[in-house]
Amino acid sequence: MAVPDASLETIDTICNNAWKAFHEFRLLSLKQRAGFMRAIAAKLDKAPAALLQTAMEETHLSEARLRLEKTRTVFQLTSYADACERGNWLDVRIDTAKTDRSPATPDLRKTMTPLGPVVVFGASNFPFAYSTPGGDTACALAAGCPVIVKGHPAHAATSQMVADLILEAARETGMPEHVFAHVHGSSFEVGKALVTHPRVKAVGFTGSFAGGKQLWDWANARPEPIPVFAEMGSVNPVFLFPEKLKQSSKEIAGMYVESVTTSVGQFCTNPGLIIGVEGNELDNFIEMLGEGIAATPAAPMLHPGIAKAYAEKRQTALSQDSVTEVAESRNSTAQAEGIATIATAPGAAFLSNSVLHQEVFGPYSIVVRCRDLEEMMQIVTRLEGQLTASLMATENDVLQNPALVEAIKNIAGRFVMNGVPTGVTVALSMHHGGPFPATTDSRFSAVGADGIKRLARPVSFQNWPDSLLPDELKNKNILNIWRTVNDELSKESL
Amino acid sequence: MAVPDASLETIDTICNNAWKAFHEFRLLSLKQRAGFMRAIAAKLDKAPAALLQTAMEETHLSEARLRLEKTRTVFQLTSYADACERGNWLDVRIDTAKTDRSPATPDLRKTMTPLGPVVVFGASNFPFAYSTPGGDTACALAAGCPVIVKGHPAHAATSQMVADLILEAARETGMPEHVFAHVHGSSFEVGKALVTHPRVKAVGFTGSFAGGKQLWDWANARPEPIPVFAEMGSVNPVFLFPEKLKQSSKEIAGMYVESVTTSVGQFCTNPGLIIGVEGNELDNFIEMLGEGIAATPAAPMLHPGIAKAYAEKRQTALSQDSVTEVAESRNSTAQAEGIATIATAPGAAFLSNSVLHQEVFGPYSIVVRCRDLEEMMQIVTRLEGQLTASLMATENDVLQNPALVEAIKNIAGRFVMNGVPTGVTVALSMHHGGPFPATTDSRFSAVGADGIKRLARPVSFQNWPDSLLPDELKNKNILNIWRTVNDELSKESL
Numbered sequence: 009m010a011v012p013d014a015s016l017e018t019i020d021t022i023c024n025n026a027w028k029a030f031h032e033f034r035l036l037s038l039k040q041r042a043g044f045m046r047a048i049a050a051k052l053d054k055a056p057a058a059l060l061q062t063a064m065e066e067t068h069l070s071e072a073r074l075r076l077e078k079t080r081t082v083f084q085l086t087s088y089a090d091a092c093e094r095g096n097w098l099d100v101r102i103d104t105a106k107t108d109r110s111p112a113t114p115d116l117r118k119t120m121t122p123l124g125p126v127v128v129f130g131a132s133n134f135p136f137a138y139s140t141p142g143g144d145t146a147c148a149l150a151a152g153c154p155v156i157v158k159g160h161p162a163h164a165a166t167s168q169m170v171a172d173l174i175l176e177a178a179r180e181t182g183m184p185e186h187v188f189a190h191v192h193g194s195s196f197e198v199g200k201a202l203v204t205h206p207r208v209k210a211v212g213f214t215g216s217f218a219g220g221k222q223l224w225d226w227a228n229a230r231p232e233p234i235p236v237f238a239e240m241g242s243v244n245p246v247f248l249f250p251e252k253l254k255q256s257s258k259e260i261a262g263m264y265v266e267s268v269t270t271s272v273g274q275f276c277t278n279p280g281l282i283i284g285v286e287g288n289e290l291d292n293f294i295e296m297l298g299e300g301i302a303a304t305p306a307a308p309m310l311h312p313g314i315a316k317a318y319a320e321k322r323q324t325a326l327s328q329d330s331v332t333e334v335a336e337s338r339n340s341t342a343q344a345e346g347i348a349t350i351a352t353a354p355g356a357a358f359l360s361n362s363v364l365h366q367e368v369f370g371p372y373s374i375v376v377r378c379r380d381l382e383e384m385m386q387i388v389t390r391l392e393g394q395l396t397a398s399l400m401a402t403e404n405d406v407l408q409n410p411a412l413v414e415a416i417k418n419i420a421g422r423f424v425m426n427g428v429p430t431g432v433t434v435a436l437s438m439h440h441g442g443p444f445p446a447t448t449d450s451r452f453s454a455v456g457a458d459g460i461k462r463l464a465r466p467v468s469f470q471n472w473p474d475s476l477l478p479d480e481l482k483n484k485n486i487l488n489i490w491r492t493v494n495d496e497l498s499k500e501s502l
Numbered sequence: 503m504a505v506p507d508a509s510l511e512t513i514d515t516i517c518n519n520a521w522k523a524f525h526e527f528r529l530l531s532l533k534q535r536a537g538f539m540r541a542i543a544a545k546l547d548k549a550p551a552a553l554l555q556t557a558m559e560e561t562h563l564s565e566a567r568l569r570l571e572k573t574r575t576v577f578q579l580t581s582y583a584d585a586c587e588r589g590n591w592l593d594v595r596i597d598t599a600k601t602d603r604s605p606a607t608p609d610l611r612k613t614m615t616p617l618g619p620v621v622v623f624g625a626s627n628f629p630f631a632y633s634t635p636g637g638d639t640a641c642a643l644a645a646g647c648p649v650i651v652k653g654h655p656a657h658a659a660t661s662q663m664v665a666d667l668i669l670e671a672a673r674e675t676g677m678p679e680h681v682f683a684h685v686h687g688s689s690f691e692v693g694k695a696l697v698t699h700p701r702v703k704a705v706g707f708t709g710s711f712a713g714g715k716q717l718w719d720w721a722n723a724r725p726e727p728i729p730v731f732a733e734m735g736s737v738n739p740v741f742l743f744p745e746k747l748k749q750s751s752k753e754i755a756g757m758y759v760e761s762v763t764t765s766v767g768q769f770c771t772n773p774g775l776i777i778g779v780e781g782n783e784l785d786n787f788i789e790m791l792g793e794g795i796a797a798t799p800a801a802p803m804l805h806p807g808i809a810k811a812y813a814e815k816r817q818t819a820l821s822q823d824s825v826t827e828v829a830e831s832r833n834s835t836a837q838a839e840g841i842a843t844i845a846t847a848p849g850a851a852f853l854s855n856s857v858l859h860q861e862v863f864g865p866y867s868i869v870v871r872c873r874d875l876e877e878m879m880q881i882v883t884r885l886e887g888q889l890t891a892s893l894m895a896t897e898n899d900v901l902q903n904p905a906l907v908e909a910i911k912n913i914a915g916r917f918v919m920n921g922v923p924t925g926v927t928v929a930l931s932m933h934h935g936g937p938f939p940a941t942t943d944s945r946f947s948a949v950g951a952d953g954i955k956r957l958a959r960p961v962s963f964q965n966w967p968d969s970l971l972p973d974e975l976k977n978k979n980i981l982n983i984w985r986t987v988n989d990e991l992s993k994e995s996l
Contacts, residue, residue: 437611495588
């Protein structure tokens with residue numbers, strides 16, 4: 009669907025309206041916010057078949073994959089709604105007045121308050137889970153922030169259909185007008201106008217490094233800078249330890265053929281870099297990986313922009329000295345731009361050529377052959393921040409290489425043992441984030457209900473009478489939430 | 503004490519050494535980190551009298567004030583050490599594998615890992631509590647980060663004496679070499695070299711807006727940007743509600759004479775702006791406040807730079823059209839540059855002249871006379887982000903003005919009811935922070951053990967065998983900490 013960009017006037021009106029809505033929305037109870045989120049989930053769950061059909065046409069993703077993603081999005085909305093209502097994310101701390109101390113200390117009670125209107129940029133690779141009704145939107149609503157979604161132009165019709173569902177849910181649950189808005193835009197101007205609008209107080213983004221860094225730079229150049237939570241590039245290194253590789257090279261190759269190619273490799277957690285120590289086992293592994301890739305048909309990518317970038321970056325990577333192509337998938341049709349590819353290069357080449365460190369977004373992975381584990385250690389210390397790092401290792405491998413394992417544990421946000429980085433579980437225990445350039449703030453997660461904390465800030469109430477405090481801070485624990493009272497966690501009333 | 507600036511070579515060596523220390527220090531147990539912090543506290547507590555004497559000479563603060571600040575600093579170190587060891591700040595979340603779900607979910611366990619070496623800039627107004635052994639240092643050590651302190655040049659000798667104590671404590675508790683370092687520097691070059699060094703991963707700063715914003719800009723311009731937690735300016739507005747003012751104008755005036763002048767007004771929480779509705783009660787209040795100020799002797803300020811800035815900003819503020827000086831303190835000696843001052847201006851003048859919104863760091867406060875509560879509301883919505891906002895209000899005042907009270911609750915990090923903003927309690931329930939420009943990140947506190955979270959990031963372990971997990975994530979709850987297991991808080995072992 010080709011839709012015109014929103015005008016700057018429209019954007020100004022939308023942001024000002026979101027600011028008005030903010031003053032009503034943040035006063036609603038956790039239960040009311042959760043009710044709105046559950047209503048969105050219900051509408052998405054029962055959405056007419058036309059929604060999936062439209063998403064399939066716009067993204068070229070399979071029906072099975074999109075159905076799974078829609079289910080995941082419904083789960084995100086309902087599980088974050090549950091977390092919102094459970095209230096533990098408020099991190100309530102209460103310290104009662106201590107008159108016996110010198111100096112005496114006042115009654116102090118801390119909770120969270122929302123930042124303000126949040127702009128969410130839809131991601132091309134997740135039309136549901138990281139777009140209009142996705143994780144950032146769910147976190148913002150849970151935190152008490154109105155949301156303005158800029159739909160991704162590659163799935164503008166899908167985005168508009170979902171936005172209409174959200175607006176319906178807002179009306180039906182009696183939410184303040186303008187608690188949610190949706191704009192179209194494919195130009196830089198639309199993005200810049202949203203991020204630099206004085207009434208916007210935070211930004212959520214999932215996509216390329218270039219895109220995320222640009223939003224972040226705009227946000228930091230504002231008279232009042234605002235946080236941008238951008239989840240950007242990652243090559244998600246996989247480390248093959250010797251004993252494990254010896255035991256299971258076939259099994260690992262099978263796992264990684266699937267991980268590299270699933271959804272045409274269009275995942276931020278796609279394993280783009282596999283690192284092992286040269287030898288027969290690694291050669292066998294590379295051969296099996298190549299066979300699996302060659303047997304995988306090429307497939308259409310999300311949109312022409314991504315296909316073009318993939319073709320270019322793949323070509324650049326393959327044309328580097330000392331990079332050898334191992335195998336590529338059969339390219340059956342002209343639309344099947346997602347040619348899965350395995351390349352290989354020696355460790356020394358990787359160390360001396362930073363082009364090989366760059367993400368090739370799509371079904372591409374390079375296997376780096378290190379001289380020894382010492383060279384692997386050198387590579388680890390040269391890698392940029394990552395969303396994930398995976399270890400294929402036996403317990404012996406880990407125990408015999410403590411320094412290497414510790415170094416790996418310093419570069420990423422999630423450490424996978426004997427598995428693949430693709431497949432991001434929606435749970436409180438998930439950290440989907442990592443040091444720059446994986447994200448703009450390694451201290452927060454884009455997946456899981458802890459993501460709500462990105463969009464709220466703590467506030468303390470000093471010496472307030474009980475009746476005027478927010479419910480979660482009153483003496484009586486009305487909401488039945490866990491609170492830290494005089495340094496001890498408790499559900500008791502005071 | 504005039505000391506030469508550290509050379510750029512020295513700084514480079516120190517940062518590289520801190521990076522080496524990081525890899526050992528972060529592996530130490532919470533108990534070991536806490537032991538180091540307690541050893542620093544003990545040494546500071548028993549420091550020879552020369553330390554206080556030196557601090558008095560360098561800062562012109564009274565012995566009583568400095569003694570209190572030293573006690574506060576010891577309390578910070580020991581209470582953050584307790585919090586570090588208690589381990590709740592790790593926010594451990596465990597989700598066990600669910601094979602009955604579609605898709606099945608893996609075992610996932612989340613804890614915190616330190617960011618890396620932290621540079622702490624000493625604050626001129628708190629030679630102990632926000633300098634060398636202060637809150638930022640304590641939080642960094644608790645998080646597992648080595649610390650590099652840049653001593654404030656105005657109390658370089660005090661800073662060096664304390665640094666020596668910390669180094670002694672590090673040796674005696676067997677800490678890794680270079681876990682702590684101290685550099686001198688009064689030039690921009692030293693600050694810039696520290697903030698832009700690739701091995702430095704975070705910055706703590708307490709001071710002026712110009713200083714904090716500069717560090718933040720440098721940090722954001724790095725190839726790998728890093729978080730700067732800068733606690734900067736604030737005018738800490740005080741709102742006088744009508745019924746309360748009628749009942750207690752004398753009491754309020756007395757409170758605020760002390761709050762404006764204590765430690766010569768050199769607190770980031772100093773009440774620089776008092777807002778009321780014009781009328782007899784406000785006139786009486788202003789008169790009484792003026793009398794109290796006039797009866798307060800002027801006093802020497804921290805250092806010539808602050809005295810000069812105070813003189814200039816005070817002069818600028820007083821020379822604005824429609825600003826009237828109400829009273830100033832007796833200036834007995836030439837060294838007593840801290841002339842406490844009360845000025846007043848009509849609400850309309852405040853709304854039209856942004857100079858009146860600016861902080862005058864020192865014992866200065868302006869009383870703004872609004873036409874009515876509607877004008878007060880206009881002022882609230884025009885104020886920038888603040889550390890604190892204080893309400894002098896009866897319960898009736900609050901209940902009758904819900905929109906005004908809610909608007910006030912949107913601009914600051916701490917809301918004081920019928921008290922003064924000065925006096926920042928060290929407790930988990932304290933939020934010492936606020937929207938920009940009060941700080942560079944409203945989501946974190948510079949006071950209280952929650953400040954540890956500024957300097958650590960979450961990491962998830964997926965599918966790791968129990969024996970290889972960090973202690974806090976093992977099935978057996980060895981550390982006896984609160985953990986969220988399958989969405990429920992618990993101290994049970996799995």
